[in-house]
Amino acid sequence: MTYGQGALIVAACCVIAATMGFAAFRLTHVDLRRNHHEVGGMIFLQVGVVYGVVLAFVFAQVFEEITVASDAVNAERGDLHAIAALASALPPDSARALREAIVGYVDAVISEEWPAMDENREESPVARARFNRMLLVASGIDVAGGEAAAARDHIMDLLLDAQASRATRIHESGNGVPQLIWILLIGSAVLLQLFVVFSGTEYMYSHVMFSTTFSLLVSSILVVIALMNYPFSGSMRLSSSEFAATLARVNQSFHDAGRSAELN
Template sequence: MSEWLALVLIILATCGAVFLFAVVRQRRAGATEDPSETPDVIEYMTMMLGVVYAIVLGLAIAGVWEARGSAEDWVRQEAQALHEMDVRAGVFPPDVRDGIRADINGYVDYVLEDEWPLLVDHGELGAEGDVLLRELREVITGREPTTVRETESYQGLIDQLARVDEARVGRAQSAEPTMPLAVWIGLVSGAVAVIGMVFVLQIRRSGRELLLAGMFTAMIAFLLFLVYHFDAPYSRGLSDVTESYTRHFPEAGGDS
């Protein structure tokens, strides 16, 4: 089942529960209940609760969206740095150049074929990636530059390799969920409280009130789904992150 289909089913279920609760409550209350008797303090509390929850929910969405952008930036930085290393290696003799490019392509192939599924499913990196980067560093530092162009490219390779290492660490950190369990408990319980306060205001069974209550419930369910969707950027929040690698290395990844 796709996540968007699950979202539709959740919205339909929550809205159905709201409608059913409103109808059952109205039948039990009978005609003697007067909505105008709702104390003013309850209306004030409902308004304040809704405002506070809207602020918290907005901050949660902003937090996961920022984490999504950060995850995408780390991938883009890593792919761009690898591409720069591939280009700068062209000034070295064929044996050194081919060795550097072979290690770069091997690392990219490993990231796309082996490490990316591990990152998506378990939120962690493979140990072999660190080994491949270490071997790439040994190839680069294993030969001292002999010309001015080699010296300039050598320093550039070292700098770009540091950017790759930094981006790799950032990519691993971005795979972790942004919202801790305590925040999720607060978001869900807050949604229940906010929706429940609507019925404390003695909502009637009129079509207009039921429609507004349903739309309000659907909106909260959708916003909570957005927080959940972007909380894991590599597995849900980003559509095709690996394009950053394949754009610079079209033949990388094999059949993946």
């Protein structure tokens, strides 16, 4: 969902609510609505409290999913950057092969996997294959011991951490609010809106204003939840800029390693 679509949904809900409020005021006598106001008010308060609790829970859950996805992205790119830095302790050929594998993977994440998570909410086979290539290159590094061996072991640990963060990122890309919850939220909102529409308000302008205001608040919250629903989709999706920054740093390490080899 885009911001424009969300704004249109909120505007449409307000127009419908105002129209329903106006129609209810014109077609039903105020005394008839007042006769049911006491019982209706009690039901509205009870249902409203339950709805507010459910709405707050869903909002908190969606926000937590975005936080988890963002943390996974930061952890994965941090591990990759650390691996590229540790590669300087490896033999030149091994360091070059590992950095090339990292560049290939990060490039696939930006160009292939991010659009796949946005459109299909799934991983990219190309990115998965390139990550496996990184693991293969790192596990195939042959060093006798000392600093290079310690660096290789640390790189393998970081790769395993990056793999776990990647799995979390892929999982969160398809982890949204279930359809049944959406039906419950929207259906309850419509029910509560009807209580407001048929309330025993004496003046027409106040009646329409109350109906419109209630619709504005509830529909706005639901739209915000929809915008945040999938961490890598919609207008509020997480950006791939962090991976782009990691790619730039790894390329810079390539450049620095090449200059160092020329000087030596």
